[in-house]
Amino acid sequence: MIWHRNAKPWTKAETERADRMAVEIGCIYCWLERCERRNCDHRHHIIDGNKRMGHWYTLPVCEDDHRKCHDGTYSHANQIDTWLKVQHALNLPDDLPKSKIFRRELLSEADVPA
Secondary structure: OOOOOOOOOHHHHHHHHHHHHHHHHOOOOHHOOOOOOOOEEEEEOOOEEEEEEEOOOOEEEEEHHHHHHHOOOOOHHHHHHHHHHHHHHHHOOOOOOOOOOOHHHHOHHHHHHO
């Protein structure tokens, strides 16, 4: 995984969510659109206004669908809708931040089921 200079480390809750996405869902777009299960090769960060929304706002995607997330095939609105489906599949809160600034300390360990 490539880390950017200003990247914040993943919290325990974010890591647990990402691990569950990979195991329980695999690539979300393959699962939803093609009714097939493909491995999750990437954790795609949803971008809003040229800024990543944070590690909690990621999608489990395969290599092909990760490219589509960046080339405009999957719009921001589509990615948000898909993120909501991921949250529901994992039985996690689906609250979106009210602004582009998301305070990570608001995400508690209680948000991730054991």
